[in-house]
Amino acid sequence: MNAVLEWPVEPDDALGTALWTAGDIARATGGHVEGGEFAVAGATTDSREVMEGDLFIALKGEGTDGHRFVDGALLRGAAGALVAQPIAAPHVLVSDTTAALDALGRAARARLSDEAQVIGVTGSAGKTGVKEALFAALDRSSRGQAHRSVKSYNNHVGVPLSLARMPARTRFGVFEMGMNHAGELSALTRLVRPHVAVVTTIAPAHIGHFSGEAAIAAAKAEIFEGLEPGGTAIIPADNPHAELLARVAAQYAARVIRFGTAADADVRLIDALPTTTGGTLVTAEFSGAAGMQRKLCYTVSQPGAHWAVNSLAVMAAVAAVGGDLGAAGLALAELPDLAGRGARHRVVAPAGDGSGRALLIDESYNANPASMQATLAQLAATPARRRIAVLGAMKELGAGSDAYHAELAAPIIAADMAHVLLVGAEMAALAVALGKTPPGPLAAAIDFVHVPDAAAAAEILATGDWAPQGGDAILIKGSNSVGLGALVKALTRPEPTAREGRTPTGDV
Structure with missing residues (x-):
C-alpha cells in the first residue's frame, strides 16, 4: 500500500523551477x-x-544600445539584467552581451536531458508555419513539455534568445532558422544542434544576395552541419534542388527522408481534398525509409496545396523524434491561423451578396516568388463573388526582380481577379506585364492599379467599387517592409459601438 502512495520520482525532479538563476x-x-x-x-x-x-x-547594436533601456525594463518588472556595464540593480556583468547571449543559448541546449529531441527548420518559404505545426503536435503529445522559437525569431539574435528561453525540462525543442547570406545557417545550426533538420523548400527568396537558386540551396543545406550523430535530414522531394540537398545531407545525417508528391518521396502525398470547413483532408503514405510502412489520413486546418505538402514534413519530423502521430494529426486539424501568414478574417462588408461579410486573407508578413504563386493559386480556388488582390513588392530579388514580379501576371489572370492593387516601386514590372498580357477568351481585362505605398493602397480600398463587399475574397500579401500589415489592421478593426461614437442607426 505504501508503494502505491509514493509519489513517482522523475529524472528532472532535481531541476530548479526557475528558468535561470543569477548564478x-x-x-x-x-x-x-x-x-x-x-x-x-x-x-x-x-x-x-x-x-x-x-x-x-542589453544588446549593443549598430543603431542603438540596449543599456539605454535597462531602467525601463526594470520598471516593467524585469528581475535582473545581463549587461556589459554596472547598473544600480541586480545584474550579471559580462564583457560582451552578444557573446553572452550565445553562451546562454548554448548552455540551455547543453542542459537538456539525453532523451530530449531538438528539431531545426529552415526553407525559402513555409518555415514558420511548419515550426508552429511541429510545436503544436509535440506540445500536445508531451503535455506541455515542448518549446519553440516564437514569431520569426530565426536570426543571429532570435535563435540564441529562443534557446535561452528553453526550460531545462523541455522534451521537444523546435527552432526556426533563417538566413540571407551564406554562412549564417552554419553558425545557427551549431548553436541549436538539432536531432532532425527540415528544409521546407528552395525558392528565389533573398536571391539578390546569391548567384542563383543553387547557391540558396547550398546555403540552406548548411542546417545539416549541426546535426547530432545519428540525426535525420528531411528534404522536399519535389524541389529541383532535392539532389543537391540530399548530397549535402548525406555527409552529416544518418538518414535522409524526402517528402512530397514525387514517386521517390519517402513520405508521399496520395490525396488532398478540400474540407467543408476550409481545410484539407490529406492522405499520405510512409515508406520504410521514413521509419515505418503505413498510410495516414488526417485533416489540416489550413487550405492550400502548399500546406498539404508541408504537413508531410511535419509528420516525418514527428515520426523521426518518436512523437505521437495521432496527436500530431489532431494538432494539425486544430492549428490556428498565423497572423500575417495566412490568417483569415471575416470583415464587415456592405452590398455584394448581402451576407455583410468579406473574407480577408492576411499574408502581409512575407513574400517571395514561390509563396506568392502558391497563395495566388489558393485564392483562385477560394469560392467568392469577387476576388481582389493587394500585392506588395517582393524584396531582395536582385537583378532578376523585374522578371520575378512580371511572372506573377499568369497566376493573377488564372485566378480570375476583379481588382488587383499593386503596391511598391518593384511592382512596376508586373503592372507592365498585366497591361500587355491578354486575358483568356471568356475573361475581362484585369482591372489593376499601381500605387507607391501602403497609405495610397488604403485610400484606394476605401473608395467606390474597390471597397470590400459582401462575398468578396481579399488577399493582402507582400514583403513585411512594404507595410501592408497596417492595411490588414485597418480592415479588421472592430466597428465602433454606440458608446465609442456610433449611434444605434450607424450614423456618426
Missing part, C-alpha cells in the same frame, strides 16, 4: 553576479516586451 547565468556566460542574487522566468532583448520576472539582455 546559472554567470556560470554560463563567464560573468559576475552584482547587486544580489535573482531568478528569472523568461528572457528578452526588447524592453517593450518585458514581463514580470524576466531577464533583460
Whole structure:
C-alpha cells in the first residue's frame, strides 16, 4: 500500500523551477553576479516586451544600445539584467552581451536531458508555419513539455534568445532558422544542434544576395552541419534542388527522408481534398525509409496545396523524434491561423451578396516568388463573388526582380481577379506585364492599379467599387517592409459601438 502512495520520482525532479538563476547565468556566460542574487522566468532583448520576472539582455547594436533601456525594463518588472556595464540593480556583468547571449543559448541546449529531441527548420518559404505545426503536435503529445522559437525569431539574435528561453525540462525543442547570406545557417545550426533538420523548400527568396537558386540551396543545406550523430535530414522531394540537398545531407545525417508528391518521396502525398470547413483532408503514405510502412489520413486546418505538402514534413519530423502521430494529426486539424501568414478574417462588408461579410486573407508578413504563386493559386480556388488582390513588392530579388514580379501576371489572370492593387516601386514590372498580357477568351481585362505605398493602397480600398463587399475574397500579401500589415489592421478593426461614437442607426 505504501508503494502505491509514493509519489513517482522523475529524472528532472532535481531541476530548479526557475528558468535561470543569477548564478546559472554567470556560470554560463563567464560573468559576475552584482547587486544580489535573482531568478528569472523568461528572457528578452526588447524592453517593450518585458514581463514580470524576466531577464533583460542589453544588446549593443549598430543603431542603438540596449543599456539605454535597462531602467525601463526594470520598471516593467524585469528581475535582473545581463549587461556589459554596472547598473544600480541586480545584474550579471559580462564583457560582451552578444557573446553572452550565445553562451546562454548554448548552455540551455547543453542542459537538456539525453532523451530530449531538438528539431531545426529552415526553407525559402513555409518555415514558420511548419515550426508552429511541429510545436503544436509535440506540445500536445508531451503535455506541455515542448518549446519553440516564437514569431520569426530565426536570426543571429532570435535563435540564441529562443534557446535561452528553453526550460531545462523541455522534451521537444523546435527552432526556426533563417538566413540571407551564406554562412549564417552554419553558425545557427551549431548553436541549436538539432536531432532532425527540415528544409521546407528552395525558392528565389533573398536571391539578390546569391548567384542563383543553387547557391540558396547550398546555403540552406548548411542546417545539416549541426546535426547530432545519428540525426535525420528531411528534404522536399519535389524541389529541383532535392539532389543537391540530399548530397549535402548525406555527409552529416544518418538518414535522409524526402517528402512530397514525387514517386521517390519517402513520405508521399496520395490525396488532398478540400474540407467543408476550409481545410484539407490529406492522405499520405510512409515508406520504410521514413521509419515505418503505413498510410495516414488526417485533416489540416489550413487550405492550400502548399500546406498539404508541408504537413508531410511535419509528420516525418514527428515520426523521426518518436512523437505521437495521432496527436500530431489532431494538432494539425486544430492549428490556428498565423497572423500575417495566412490568417483569415471575416470583415464587415456592405452590398455584394448581402451576407455583410468579406473574407480577408492576411499574408502581409512575407513574400517571395514561390509563396506568392502558391497563395495566388489558393485564392483562385477560394469560392467568392469577387476576388481582389493587394500585392506588395517582393524584396531582395536582385537583378532578376523585374522578371520575378512580371511572372506573377499568369497566376493573377488564372485566378480570375476583379481588382488587383499593386503596391511598391518593384511592382512596376508586373503592372507592365498585366497591361500587355491578354486575358483568356471568356475573361475581362484585369482591372489593376499601381500605387507607391501602403497609405495610397488604403485610400484606394476605401473608395467606390474597390471597397470590400459582401462575398468578396481579399488577399493582402507582400514583403513585411512594404507595410501592408497596417492595411490588414485597418480592415479588421472592430466597428465602433454606440458608446465609442456610433449611434444605434450607424450614423456618426
